[in-house]
Amino acid sequence: xxxxxxxxxxxxxxxxxxxxxxxxxxxxxxxxxxxxxxxxxxxxxxxxxxxxxxxxxxxxxxxxxxxxxxxxxxxxxxxxxxxxxxxxxxxxxxxxxxxxxxxxxxxxxxxxxxxxxxxxxxxxxxxxxxxxxxxxxxxxxxxxxxxxxxxxxxxxxxxxxxxxxxxxxxxxxxxxxxxxxxxxxxxxxxxxxxxxxxxxxxxxxxxxxxxxxxxxxxxxxxxxxxxxxxxxxxxxxxxxxxxxxxxxxxxxxxxxxxxxxxxxxxxxxxxxxxxxxxxxxxxxxxxxxxxxxxxxxxxxxxxxxxxxxxxxxxxxxxxxxxxxxxxxxxxxxxxxxxxxxxxxxxxxxxxxxxxxxxxxxxxxxxxxxxxxxxxxxxxxxxxxxxxxxxxxxxxxxxxxxxxxxxxxxxxxxxxxxxxxxxxxxxxxxxxxxxxxxxxxxxxxxxxxxxxxxxxxxxxxxxxxxxxxxxxxxxxxxxxxxxxxxxxxxxxxxxxxxxxxxxxxxxxxxxxxxxxxxxxxxxxxxxxxxxxxxxxxxxxxxxxxxxxxxxxxxxxxxxxxxxxxxxxxxxxxxxxxxxxxxxxxxxxxxxxxxxxxxxxxxxxxxxxxxxxxxxxxxxxxxxxxxxxxxxxxxxxxxxxxxxxxxxxxxxxxxxxxxxxxxxxxxxxxxxxxxxxxxxxxxxxxxxxxxxxxxxxxxxxxxxxxxxxxxxxxxxxxxxxx
Amino acid sequence: xxxxxxxxxxxxxxxxxxxxxxxxxxxxxxxxxxxxxxxxxxxxxxxxxxxxxxxxxxxxxxxxxxxxxxxxxxxxxxxxxxxxxxxxxxxxxxxxxxxxxxxxxxxxxxxxxxxxxxxxxxx
Numbered sequence: 001x002x003x004x005x006x007x008x009x010x011x012x013x014x015x016x017x018x019x020x021x022x023x024x025x026x027x028x029x030x031x032x033x034x035x036x037x038x039x040x041x042x043x044x045x046x047x048x049x050x051x052x053x054x055x056x057x058x059x060x061x062x063x064x065x066x067x068x069x070x071x072x073x074x075x076x077x078x079x080x081x082x083x084x085x086x087x088x089x090x091x092x093x094x095x096x097x098x099x100x101x102x103x104x105x106x107x108x109x110x111x112x113x114x115x116x117x118x119x120x121x122x123x124x125x126x127x128x129x130x131x132x133x134x135x136x137x138x139x140x141x142x143x144x145x146x147x148x149x150x151x152x153x154x155x156x157x158x159x160x161x162x163x164x165x166x167x168x169x170x171x172x173x174x175x176x177x178x179x180x181x182x183x184x185x186x187x188x189x190x191x192x193x194x195x196x197x198x199x200x201x202x203x204x205x206x207x208x209x210x211x212x213x214x215x216x217x218x219x220x221x222x223x224x225x226x227x228x229x230x231x232x233x234x235x236x237x238x239x240x241x242x243x244x245x246x247x248x249x250x251x252x253x254x255x256x257x258x259x260x261x262x263x264x265x266x267x268x269x270x271x272x273x274x275x276x277x278x279x280x281x282x283x284x285x286x287x288x289x290x291x292x293x294x295x296x297x298x299x300x301x302x303x304x305x306x307x308x309x310x311x312x313x314x315x316x317x318x319x320x321x322x323x324x325x326x327x328x329x330x331x332x333x334x335x336x337x338x339x340x341x342x343x344x345x346x347x348x349x350x351x352x353x354x355x356x357x358x359x360x361x362x363x364x365x366x367x368x369x370x371x372x373x374x375x376x377x378x379x380x381x382x383x384x385x386x387x388x389x390x391x392x393x394x395x396x397x398x399x400x401x402x403x404x405x406x407x408x409x410x411x412x413x414x415x416x417x418x419x420x421x422x423x424x425x426x427x428x429x430x431x432x433x434x435x436x437x438x439x440x441x442x443x444x445x446x447x448x449x450x451x452x453x454x455x456x457x458x459x460x461x462x463x464x465x466x467x468x469x470x471x472x473x474x475x476x477x478x479x480x481x482x483x484x485x486x487x488x489x490x491x492x493x494x495x496x497x498x499x500x501x502x503x504x505x506x507x508x509x510x511x512x513x514x515x516x517x518x519x520x521x522x523x524x525x526x527x528x529x530x531x532x533x534x535x536x537x538x539x540x541x542x543x544x545x546x547x548x549x550x551x552x553x554x555x556x557x558x559x560x561x562x563x564x565x566x567x568x569x570x571x572x573x574x575x576x577x578x579x580x581x582x583x584x585x586x587x588x589x590x591x592x593x594x595x596x597x598x599x600x601x602x603x604x605x606x607x608x609x610x611x612x613x614x615x616x617x618x619x620x621x622x623x624x625x626x627x628x629x630x631x632x633x634x635x636x637x638x639x640x641x642x643x644x645x646x647x648x649x650x651x652x653x654x655x656x657x658x659x660x661x662x663x664x665x666x667x668x669x670x671x672x673x674x675x676x677x678x679x680x681x682x683x684x685x686x687x688x689x690x691x692x693x694x695x696x697x698x699x700x701x702x703x704x705x706x707x708x709x710x711x712x713x714x715x716x717x718x719x720x
Numbered sequence: 721x722x723x724x725x726x727x728x729x730x731x732x733x734x735x736x737x738x739x740x741x742x743x744x745x746x747x748x749x750x751x752x753x754x755x756x757x758x759x760x761x762x763x764x765x766x767x768x769x770x771x772x773x774x775x776x777x778x779x780x781x782x783x784x785x786x787x788x789x790x791x792x793x794x795x796x797x798x799x800x801x802x803x804x805x806x807x808x809x810x811x812x813x814x815x816x817x818x819x820x821x822x823x824x825x826x827x828x829x830x831x832x833x834x835x836x837x838x839x840x841x842x843x
Contacts, residue, residue: 285804285805288804288805288824288825289731289734289775289804289825291825291826292734292802292804292825292826292827293731293733293734293737293825293826294826295826295828295829296734296737296738296741296826296827296829297733297737299737299741299828299829299830300737300740300741300829303829303830304740304744307740311740314736315736315737315740318733318736318737321733
């Protein structure tokens with residue numbers, strides 16, 4: 001019963017209570033009376049009836065007022081309080097009940113507020129604890145990631161299905177180098193989150209190693225397994241597997257939930273070992289034969305001193321001949337051997353100016369000698385062991401200080417073809433080449449720091465040279481270090497390009513037919529692995545011979561756009577580019593010539609997007625280009641395809657434009673670069689990630705629903 | 721009658737010494753410079769002992785040795801293998817396929833002469 005109905009009932013009862021007893025009493029008295037008594041009473045009453053009625057009505061009104069007031073305070077007040085309490089429970093935690101009404105209600109309100117206060121404290125405490133736990137987990141994760149990325153070994157963590165859960169940069173580089181074909185093509189397609197390790201390492205070998213570990217675990221031994229495997233490209237890999245044990249397994253055998261693989265490419269070290277073997281062989285067995293010839297000839301010369309001169313000459317000639325051959329082979333093998341000695345000295349690519357800056361700091365610190373720089377090529381990378389090179393510079397500076405007391409030293413760094421000239425300059429008297437020669441071969445010492453290496457050793461190990469030279473006109477001299485220049489990979493800076501009207505929408509490709517059933521369409525959109533991609537083409541008509549000239553792609557795994565796992569490749573279309581299209585895609589003839597063609601790139605891209613749902617903006621256009629090449633390349637893109645253009649139309653059916661730029665703007669995504677295949681693919685990926693929650697709000701949760709919804713808009717647009 | 725010795729080696733620098741030495745010791749000497757020539761010379765020259773180098777073009781010393789040992793009419797032919805390979809495994813192989821002696825380069829010419837003479841039962 002509603003409160004207002006109860007109020008009405010209460011009013012009726014009040015009315016009955018006020019009039020009922022009087023009416024009933026009057027009735028009983030009336031029935032008991034004689035006729036004349038009734039007449040007397042009537043005469044007495046009728047004239048006074050209005051007063052009685054007035055009094056009754058007055059009393060009733062007061063009763064109703066009292067009742068109303070009580071109702072307001074207790075019933076409605078409590079109802080209001082319960083609403084406030086609901087609010088405090090849900091929407092607004094900080095809301096409090098207003099203290100009002102009669103004392104009993106106020107008491108209740110105070111108690112409720114106290115309870116809420118207590119609850120808030122508890123909740124804050126829980127939140128704080130969760131926050132702290134999260135932060136520490138995050139910190140541990142970051143620490144682990146940092147550790148992993150610093151490791152010199154390639155590390156890959158997999159679950160028991162062989163899916164990659166974690167890998168470090170070293171692993172990416174190593175497996176990228178292993179990929180077949182031109183290494184740039186694969187884009188590290190072999191390794192990626194959620195990909196199978198079995199595409200890199202032989203499945204049976206991995207499983208055997210797992211089995212070995214299980215046995216060792218069961219036997220209580222150190223759980224570790226090593227194996228050597230060859231890749232399809234013929235490279236030798238040494239892998240070490242250690243198990244990841246399930247946490248909280250408690251008693252009994254710990255269960256293995258995955259494994260950590262450290263992988264090392266030993267092809268080169270095996271090759272080096274083979275070369276060293278060869279050197280040993282040619283020095284031992286190679287000498288036997290020559291030595292045997294000499295020994296026999298010499299024995300004859302000694303044993304038969306009276307032989308004819310002609311014969312004697314022949315024997316002497318044999319000795320001379322063999323000795324010459326031996327010397328030659330010794331030189332040759334030593335040459336090769338020292339090559340492999342040098343290969344073991346680890347040189348790294350460093351910026352020349354970093355070396356100079358380090359040397360300046362140390363000279364200032366150790367020798368208190370001011371330094372300056374002259375011409376510096378700040379983009380010059382050199383191959384060097386920075387420690388020994390800096391030590392050598394500081395050593396020379398200290399020698400100069402001891403002998404010539406220069407007021408200051410200067411550095412200069414210039415590039416000369418494939419060589420870098422690093423000069424240490426000072427003003428002072430000429431020094432003799434003998435002095436420099438002793439400086440060169442002495443063990444280096446700076447203050448209390450010494451090294452068994454000489455300047456010459458350091459220079460030799462860098463495959464460089466050093467000399468002393470005078471600049472007579474300037475009355476100064478310098479030591480010149482000549483070092484090999486390194487060419488580190490520098491990211492190509494690509495210009496922002498202009499694209500006029502963009503590309504038209506194509507509708508003549510049936511996006512919704514796909515045969516691949518390995519992807520579960522009823523999984524949530526946010527759970528699947530995707531490949532977002534974009535292509536640049538020579539033109540807009542694939543059926544008229546237009547070709548793909550660039551493919552860019554990135555992966556979305558676990559609702560994250562992986563910017564490291566990308567595919568970025570320019571192709572040779574094997575036909576001239578259309579001059580009018582060059583400003584659109586910014587790719588010139590020079591850029592495409594010498595690049596791999598579609599026969600190489602498409603299979604690599606196919607491998608890159610294996611087992612993922614494809615996403616593109618206006619996917620029909622790109623898919624049509626891919627489809628036309630499927631037969632030629634012997635592959636098929638059978639996976640489902642989502643189109644961000646159509647999905648955007650699903651969410652915002654009333655918007656006029658669904659061009660990528662417009663959508664980016666609408667969704668508040670800021671992208672710095674656009675209009676090259678990779679940048680557009682990444683932008684498309686960002687759009688898709690923003691669309692997922694919007695689609696969920698619209699009741700589109702699974703891939704199947706997304707495809708069905710797209711299909712509807714697709715048909716709607718076609719009809720229109 | 722002097723014993724006949726066939727020297728088989730592709731290196732003239734050792735052949736000249738061995739030929740001189742064996743002639744001085746009073747043997748009748750013939751020379752072959754590869755495996756095939758060696759087999760032909762065995763047939764025509766009919767030596768008592770053969771100094772056989774292992775590393776040769778066309779047919780290796782091992783192959784020549786096996787071919788000779790496969791011919792029962794040559795059962796009495798003595799075979800001394802000369803090699804620049806000093807590994808135990810190769811010595812074992814040479815002896816296993818029927819060489820009577822195995823000499824590793826560099827060798828002492830005196831020891832070789834002593835060995836050859838004792839094998840032929842002279843001196």
